[in-house]
Amino acid sequence: xxxxxGDMYDDSDCICSYGMKLTWDINDPKLPQDLKQFDxxxxxxxxxxxxxxxxxxKNAQRHLSGWAMRNTNNHNCQILKKSCLGVVVCSxxxxxxxxxxxxxxxxxxxxxxxxxxxxxxxxxxxxxELIPCRGHSGYPVTNFWRLDGKAIFFQAKGVHDHPRxxxxxxxxARRSAVKRQLSSSHLSQKKKLLESEVxxxxxxxxxxxxxxxxxxxxxxxxxxxxxxxxxxxxPQHYPFQNTDPFKPNYGTVGYxxxxxxxxxxxxxxxxxxxxxxxxxxxxxxxxxxNSYPPLYKEPMGSLPDCDRVQLNTPQTNLGMLNPxxxxxxxxxxxxxxxQIFAKPGYADRSDYGQIQPNAGHSYYNPEYPCRYARSxxxxxxxxxxxxxxxxxxxxxxPVVKYADNVCxxxxxxxxxxxxxxxxxxxxxDMKAQDDFSVIKSALGYQEQIPTKSERLDNMDFYKYxxxxxxxxxxxxxxxxxxxx
DNA sequence: CTTTGCGGGCCAC
DNA sequence: GTGGCCCGCAAAG
Numbered sequence: 001x002x003x004x005x006g007d008m009y010d011d012s013d014c015i016c017s018y019g020m021k022l023t024w025d026i027n028d029p030k031l032p033q034d035l036k037q038f039d040x041x042x043x044x045x046x047x048x049x050x051x052x053x054x055x056x057x058k059n060a061q062r063h064l065s066g067w068a069m070r071n072t073n074n075h076n077c078q079i080l081k082k083s084c085l086g087v088v089v090c091s092x093x094x095x096x097x098x099x100x101x102x103x104x105x106x107x108x109x110x111x112x113x114x115x116x117x118x119x120x121x122x123x124x125x126x127x128x129e130l131i132p133c134r135g136h137s138g139y140p141v142t143n144f145w146r147l148d149g150k151a152i153f154f155q156a157k158g159v160h161d162h163p164r165x166x167x168x169x170x171x172x173a174r175r176s177a178v179k180r181q182l183s184s185s186h187l188s189q190k191k192k193l194l195e196s197e198v199x200x201x202x203x204x205x206x207x208x209x210x211x212x213x214x215x216x217x218x219x220x221x222x223x224x225x226x227x228x229x230x231x232x233x234x235p236q237h238y239p240f241q242n243t244d245p246f247k248p249n250y251g252t253v254g255y256x257x258x259x260x261x262x263x264x265x266x267x268x269x270x271x272x273x274x275x276x277x278x279x280x281x282x283x284x285x286x287x288x289x290n291s292y293p294p295l296y297k298e299p300m301g302s303l304p305d306c307d308r309v310q311l312n313t314p315q316t317n318l319g320m321l322n323p324x325x326x327x328x329x330x331x332x333x334x335x336x337x338x339q340i341f342a343k344p345g346y347a348d349r350s351d352y353g354q355i356q357p358n359a360g361h362s363y364y365n366p367e368y369p370c371r372y373a374r375s376x377x378x379x380x381x382x383x384x385x386x387x388x389x390x391x392x393x394x395x396x397x398p399v400v401k402y403a404d405n406v407c408x409x410x411x412x413x414x415x416x417x418x419x420x421x422x423x424x425x426x427x428x429d430m431k432a433q434d435d436f437s438v439i440k441s442a443l444g445y446q447e448q449i450p451t452k453s454e455r456l457d458n459m460d461f462y463k464y465x466x467x468x469x470x471x472x473x474x475x476x477x478x479x480x481x482x483x484x
Numbered sequence: 485c486t487t488t489g490c491g492g493g494c495c496a497c
Numbered sequence: 498g499t500g501g502c503c504c505g506c507a508a509a510g
């Protein structure tokens with residue numbers, strides 16, 4: 001099966017996925033049949049994108065996503081619909097000992113997720129908090145999968161407005177690591193036990209008082225790290241990583257069971273000014289795959305050997321916000337403030353001055369209304385109703401996500417082309433205004449007026465939005481290889 | 485136990 | 498009708 005490979009991007013017009021080059025919508029009665037190629041699997045799709053995967057692509061078959069997507073019943077057995085669950089963070093937005101941030105993958109199962117949210121931050125004992133996804137006009141980003149012939153059609157609607165959780169493989173790797181550690185600790189305990197037993201026969205000092213369970217090992221749902229600076233560096237999807245430069249750090253200290261390794265301070269990063277909504281924008285100076293060690297390095301041999309084409313994919317998010325900077329609506333189901341105060345010995349309550357543990361768990365901080373600005377108005381909903389069905393193939397959102405240094409110089413050169421294209425109405429089927437409204441609404445935190453240079457970059461982003469659907473991950477590998 | 489997919493059902497628009 | 502979401506069920510790992 002042919003995959004989209006570098007050569008298809010050789011000419012400067014080849015800017016998007018194969019799926020975006022064709023005109024189709026997931027709801028179309030007839031999808032494109034004469035497919036000449038397939039897209040390579042995208043783990044971190046973001047934005048209004050479409051891909052066409054090979055029916056033999058394992059990841060596509062499993063409807064995988066880096067985001068935590070849950071099945072949503074759309075009463076259409078032809079189309080599998082999934083909606084994003086967001087990300088679980090520490091409600092205090094505490095900084096981990098190594099400067100990272102907690103970003104867990106929400107459990108997909110409702111029950112498991114509820115259990116997960118009852119847990120406390122391993123670092124500061126604050127409650128965990130689920131940041132719901134509102135990237136699709138106030139609703140969660142949705143992914144659609146449809147098998148048609150030998151192809152798997154994928155369409156995503158919405159722009160994730162939250163940090164990335166750890167990827168599925170990371171979560172799984174961590175779980176298996178915890179399991180292994182547990183079993184090995186049990187083994188070592190048994191061994192100690194035996195030794196102690198032996199010792200008791202050899203001397204009188206053999207007691208078990210020094211045998212304790214390994215602390216901080218109360219479950220696999222622990223730490224997903226992002227680097228300080230409020231930019232989630234979604235850790236590398238293990239199977240994509242073929243180097244293991246940080247192995248010596250693993251399991252050394254503190255949260256070893258959660259595979260929190262010591263992050264190198266990423267001095268090679270530049271930071272943007274805070275946006276009015278308190279979002280940081282991160283411009284990776286360069287993407288060194290080695291800068292983002294996995295939380296836990298699973299032996300490669302034990303990982304599924306899928307036909308992945310992405311290697312060394314440094315992943316960062318663009319818009320990272322701490323939970324206190326987000327507005328939270330009345331979705332009380334997402335919150336666990338009770339736990340904050342229920343936790344005995346919780347010292348620093350003054351930190352919660354702005355967090356009202358009200359009975360309904362409803363929390364809205366007027367200080368950070370940006371998210372609410374995106375609440376879907378009836379008018380907007382109408383727009384969505386009309387736009388979700390049309391013209392995604394031509395979607396060229398107006399920007400404001402900042403994605404620099406993602407493509408090489410040619411990217412910048414293409415900006416002119418794009419600008420011309422837009423002004424010349426090259427995308428006649430694009431409902432610009434509607435889509436822009438939707439996107440502006442969805443982006444919310446990105447609504448600041450970009451400077452000219454920012455616009456340039458932003459235009460690049462959106463022109464390459466599909467290419468960079470790994471969420472501003474600075475994912476140049478595909479396209480730089482392709483001479484993007 | 486968790487994930488995943490399916491499907492019934494409810495509600496809002 | 499469409500879309501979001503809740504729930505339960507079952508299969509699979």
